[in-house]
Amino acid sequence: MSDVAAEAGRAEHAHEEHRDYEGAKLGMWLFLLSECMLFGGLFVLYAMYRADHPRAFSAGGSHMDAILGVANTLVLLTGSFAVASSITALQRGRRKLAMGLVGTTILTGVAFMIVKAVEWSGHIRQGYFPHSHLLQGKPGEQLFFSLYYVMTGLHGLHVIAGIAVLTAALILMARGKVTQEHFVFLENAALYWHLVDIIWIFLLPLFYLAA
Amino acid sequence: MTTSEAPPRAGAASYLEDHGRFSGIFGWIFSTDHKRIGILYLVSTLFFFFVGMSLGFLMRLQMLSPHGELFKNADYYNALFTLHGVIMIFLFIIPAVPGSLGNFFMPIMIGAKDVAFPRLNLLSWWLYVTGAVIALASLFGSGLPDTGWTFYAPYSLRTHADIPMAVFGVFVLGFSSILTGINFITTMHRMRAPGMGWFKMPLFPWALYATSWVQVLATPVLGITMLLIFVERIFHVGIFNPAMGGDPLLYQHLFWMYSHPAVYIMILPAMGLISEMIPTFAHRTIFGYGAIVWSSMGIALLGSLVWAHHMFTSGLSDAAATVFSLLTFLVAVPSAIKVFNWTATLYKGSIALEPPMLYALxxxxxxxxxxxxxxxxxxxxxxxxxxxxxxxxxHFHYVIFGGAAFAFFGALHYWLPKMFGRMYNRSAAYIGWALLFTGFNLLYFTMFVLGVMGMPRRYAFYLPRFQTPQVIATVGSWIMIAGILVVFTNLIVSVFKGEKAGDNPWGGVTLEWQIPSPPPTENFLEPPTIPEKAYDFEGAFAS
Amino acid sequence: MNPASTSLTESVTHVFIYIVALSALFLVGITATMIYFVVRYSRSRNPKPKDIHGNVALEATWTIIPTLLFLSMFYFGWTRWEQMREVPRDAMQVEVTGRQWSWSFKYPNGKVSSELRLPIDTPVRCDLHSLDVIHGFFIPAFGVKEDVVPGKHNFAWFDPTELGTYDLLCSSYCGQGHPLMMANVVIMPGDKFKEWYSTQEAATGPAHGELLYKTKGCIGCHSITGIRIVGPTWKGLYDSEVTVTTNGKTRTVKADDDYLKRSILDPNADIVQSYPASVMPVQKDLTPQDVNDLIAYIKTLK
Amino acid sequence: MAHEATEEIHVVSYTTYTLVWAALVGLTLLLSSISLLHMGGGRWNSLAAFIISPLKAALVVFFFMHLKYEKTLFRIMLMVTLCIIIIFLGLTFLDVALR
Structure with a gap:
């Protein structure tokens, strides 16, 4: 009986080794779609409050540093470009280059977060945060800043998660677990990073260019 | 799980014996076998069902007299209905059917060895347990949760209860639900056995497919809503707080964008179960296979567009109320189609009124x-x-308890022989059903009467004129609970002590009946024979 | 349901009967067919089943006919509801304020009442305001319901056609006092209403205090009968010995004017033993005179 | 178990990525200059955001995320999700705008 069980156990193990790239990618895409709906809820809120308070949202936007927002956009886009290219590099067998490109993306992610931290602390220093006295009696601007903190904050958490996933990909590449033949982990990590990028593409005009 | 005396079959041990890498309890809670995970879900969701039922029992006791039979302080009653709702919805009925029966049978029914992501599957269960623990931990916070399961703002922003903990628990539970959905969709796209075309798939997997889409696309909206309440309570951002310009109706919009489709997460898999049981016990093919498939997808889609019918008296715009009412009547059409098809499936069948069939009817x-x-x-x-x-x-209990839970209980009778290789006591099953059915109708039909009389919900105390129907409903709850106890005593005893059941006690034709009971770890010892058509009883009996 | 209570309840009852009757027809039809099939085609009677895969004509029929019937239900429900949303121009306006946990009603002439008194056969428009959370303005006898949402201007209107006293309940869960958040709706003959409407309430003294007690939310938590609701009862409160916690220290005080004033204006200063803190809202809209009147009222509750 | 990992692998060239990246940067600069320099007033601002941002997202989705080279299923899934978000927006707006 124990032999039978052991055999079955091995079979189960072999089964886990079974690789279905299409399936893995499908799973990742489904996860990304569900992420889209997560942010979708916030976009619905933003749209409704902006429709209610168009002027206040414009006034809120005027407190934003658009240059930092645009710069951060370019940083993220470059990161996306690098991680996309790293897949091509890996597929063509240039592991070192691929690792370098993933490393670049991680650095852009870190740079993005640093800019974000500067920006948030600037706003808080100026007195724009939920419940601050500058926003008392201005419900529209209050909502604008609340949504700003919630949406960019949640996006920031996704950037951090993306950095973690890309770092894992980098380690797996260094250990030879993610290779020219088995690159689906890198591909899925890249997909996640691109989603983070896309959300930012929409956050830019909603907050930084809202004036 | 004493199946050790079963003669070993050639090929592989049953999943009950093969504990994988770990033994004892760890062989269960760390197993990535979809069948073992199914059993984990079965045990844990039923545990919470009994907790929720006990709370419901206490609520009914309180309603025996207008001034409250149990508590003179409404706080306790408010905690009871909040916990009853949260537990029954998030911890029982949403995960129950997909998590237990879906996990166990969907891969087998499409001829797969396992789900697409077995480890993710185990993670889903662990997240479920974690979410449950977090949600229940809120009980020991600053006060008993008293918002109702809907967490409506601004009340949930003001109450003393530990709302951040509770909503975080719900968020984690939602995450578990999303991962199950992703896993199931991928499994059905990638793991069907060769020859198992989409339109040969049995209807339970089809129902799970529709459900999974709702889980993947609607649950994140609940996630963000709960996160916003969490952020609101901790940082006071004011997004739903009218005192700070927020709009409490937008909370309701976001909440029901998930929670209405959630009703379809509860009922669609149950409809799938009915579509399995009726053909098996009528010994004939399902009437209008295509119509049932498309109505499942139609319900999933239309069901996502009717959320604001929970808000007709909230100050919704007249235009929105009109549109949502219209859409609500349209979503009734696919459900009606299913009911007609099931009834038509009985026509010229050869019907055996076994307990599962009684539940299906x-x-x-x-x-x-x-x-x-x-x-x-x-x-x-x-x-x-x-x-x-x-x-x-x-209305809600007729759909979710009378609908989803009755189908679930019926399917437990239907598949118990397959899951554990043992048969339950039929007479006890009939008695349990009769008590359950009688008590259920006495309890909930009386509530329709109370509603028309004007009895508002969530009242710890009520006007004396409502007392007679309230007492009748409470008596109904006692009969119903007696029935549930009979049903589950019978099922649990038979898991350990029941008579041996054959591989195919009902004469079913879906793939799970081709394999041994209980199924071996690998599910299929040889590649399954895929029938010409789904539910091909004539073909099956001809050969 | 009381079909004669307002001018609209009759037509709503017609919709109700139409939809319930059609639904019952569906239900009986399906159940009877099901039972007939189960008996007629039981395995003993019909051992050999027949696979019938479908029938396009039949399926089309049972898709189209229910769709049309459902649409008719929608139509009737919608048109009657449109009437419920159209307030007659000559409607009397009453401002309804809901709070945790009481109702108050303000009439056009400034009169404030704890009961919704209305003249018969006169349409009334209730403008609904909430001071805290969402409440539900629900008069079961009239079939009238609308949520009272803070920050929103919801309304409900009706046209009472029968004399009598009816219940106004809160339909939207609002916390501990939810089931006790009730008021009377009194439908009076026109002349009697006019008489009541033109009488001025006492502007000071215990009578004014009583009005404040009923309309400013006190009634939701403090009984005057001696029973415990949410907060301590007011019966026999004045001059009694109260054990309170002040700044973390437990002490016994006499419930005199000073103590009561402090408890009304700064509810968390002294926390009465066995009652939780920060439940009572700070009373911002009470004038010093109001506070004195309330205390005068409490004094009368022996 | 039914499908082996035999899908053909589409390797996207560096040139494609570089062009897409350049287009994204160009569009970002265009969008920000339109709104920061107040070209043509506020109306153009929103319009530009409404057109340019989805265009940028589409570039990322189709090229960086390889949707152009994936099966139709992926495209359908994305369309369904977008439609649902748009319907959610529309139906909620029906309430908020017309209250």
């Missing part, structure tokens, strides 16, 4: 009552009268 009746009273609530003029009364409570 009572599902049709109870679900029809629930669905038709839904039409009454969907009509704008009547909704104004009946919203937030016992009528809504009764």
């Amino acid at each position: 009572s599902f049709i009746f109870l679900f029809s009552v629930g669905g038709l009273t839904g039409l009454i609530l969907g009509a704008l003029a009547l909704n104004v009268m009946l919203h937030d009364t016992y009528f809504v409570v009764a």
Whole structure:
């Protein structure tokens, strides 16, 4: 009986080794779609409050540093470009280059977060945060800043998660677990990073260019 | 799980014996086998069902007298209905059918060895347990949770209860649900056995497919709503707080964008179970296979567009109320189609009134009552009268308990022989069903009457004129609970001590009946024979 | 349901009967067919089943006919509801304020009442305001319901056609006092209403205090009968010995004017033993005179 | 178990990525200059955001995320999700705008 069980156990193990790239990618895409709906809820809120308070949202936007927002956009886009290219590099067998490109993306992610931290602390220093006295009696601007903190904050958490996933990909590449033949982990990590990028593409005009 | 005396079959041990890498309890809670995970879900969701049922029992006791039979302080009653709702919805009925029966049978029914992501599957269960623990930990916070399961703002922003903990628990539970959905969709796209075309798939997997889409696309909206309440409570951002310019109705919009489709997460898999049981016990193919498939997808899609019918009296715009009422009547059409198809499946069948079939037929009746009273609530003029009364409570319980849970209980009788290789006591099953069915109708039909009389829900105390029906409903709850106890004592005893069941006790034709009971770890010892058509009874009996 | 209570309840009842009757027809039809099939085609009677895969004509029929019937239900529900949303121009306006946990009603002439008194056969428009959370303005006898949402201007209107006293309940869960958040709706003959409407309430003294007690939310938590609701009862409160916690220290005080004033204006200063803190809202809209009147009222509750 | 990992692998060239990246940067600069320099007033601002942002997202989705080279299923899934978000927006707006 124990032999039978052991055999079955091995079979189960072999089964886990079974690789279905299409399936893995499908799973990742489904996860990304569900992420889209997560942010979708916030976009619905933003749209409704902006429709209610168009002027206040414009006034809120005027407190934003658009240059930092645009710069951060370019940083993220470059990161996306690098991680996309790293897949091509890996597929063509240039592991070192691929690792370098993933490393670049991680650095852009870190740079993005640093800019974000500067920006948030600037706003808080100026007195724009939920419940601050500058926003008392201005419900529209209050909502604008609340949504700003919630949406960019949640996006920031996704950037951090993306950095973690890309770092894992980098380690797996260094250990030879993610290779020219088995690159689906890198591909899925890249997909996640691109989603983070896309959300930012929409956050830019909603907050930084809202004036 | 004492199946050790079963003669070992050639090839592989049953999943009950093969504990994988770990032994004892760890062989279960760390197993990535979809069948073992299914059993984990079965045990844990049923545990919470019994917790929720006990809370419901106490609520009914309180309602025995107008001034409260149990508590003179409404706080305790408010905690009871909040916990009853949260537990029954998030910890029982949403995960129960997909998590237990879906995990166990969907891969087998499409001829797969396992789900697409077995480790993710285990993670889903662990997240479920984590979410449950977090949600229940809120009980020991600053006060008993008292918001109702809906966490409506701004009340949830002001109450002393530990709301951040509770909503974080719900968020984690939602995450578990999303991962199950992703896993199931991928499994059905990638893991069907060769020859198992989409339109040969049995209807339970089809129902799970539709459900999974709702889980993947609607649950994140609940996630963000709960996160916003969490952020609101901790940082006071004011997004839903009217005192700071926020709009509490937008909370309701976001909440129901998930929570209405969630009703379809609860009922669609149950409809799939009915579509399995009726052909098996009528020994004939399902009537209108295509119609049932498309109505499942139609319900999933239309069901996502009717959320604001929970808000007709909230100050919704007249235009929105009109559109949502219209859409609500349209979503009734695919459900009606299913009911007609099931009834037509009985025509010229050869019907065995086994206990699972009895549950399936009572599902049709109870679900029809629930669905038709839904039409009454969907009509704008009547909704104004009946919203937030016992009528809504009764309607909901007819759909979710009379519908989803009856189908679940029926399917437990249907598949128990397959899952554990043992048969239950039939007489006990009939007695349990009869008590359950009688008590259920006495309890909830009386609530329709109370609703029309104007009894509002969530009242710890009530006006004396409502007392007689309240007492009748409470008596009904006692009969119903007696029935549930009989049903589950019978099922649990038979898991350990029941007579041996054959591989195919009912003469079913879906793939799970081709393999041994209980199934071996690998599911299929040889590649399964895929029938020409789904539910091909003539073909099966000809050979 | 009381079909004669307002001018609209009759037509709503017609919709109700139409939809319930059609639904019952569906239900009986399905159940009877099901039972007939189960008996007629039981395995003993019909051992050989027949696979019938479908029938396009039949399926089309049972898709189209229910769709049309459902749409008719929608139509009737919608048109009657449109009437419920159209307020007659000559409607009397009453401002309804809901709070945790009481109702108050303000009439056009400034009169404030704890009961919704209305003349018969006169349409009335209730403008609904909430001071805290969402409440539900629900008069079961009239089939009238609308949520009272803070920050929103919801309304409900009706046209009472029968004399009598009816219940106004809160339909939207609002916390501990939810089931007790009730008021009377009194439908009076026109002349009697006019008489009541033109009488001025006492502007000071215990009578004014009583009005404040009923309309400013006190009634939701403090009984005058001696029973415990949410907060301590007011019966026999004045001059009694109260054990309170002040700044973390437990002490016994006499419930005199000073103590009561402090408890009304700064509810968390002294926390009465066995009652939780920060439940009572700070009373911002009470004038010093109001506070004195309330205390005068409490004094009368022996 | 039914499908082996035999899908053909589409390797996207560096040139494609570089062009897409350049287009994204160009569009970002265009969008920000339109709104920061107040070209043509506020109306153009929103319009530009409404057109340019989805265009940028589409570039990322189709090229960086390889949707152009994936099966139709992926495209359908994305369309369904977008439609649902748009319907959610539309139906909620029906309430908020017309209250």
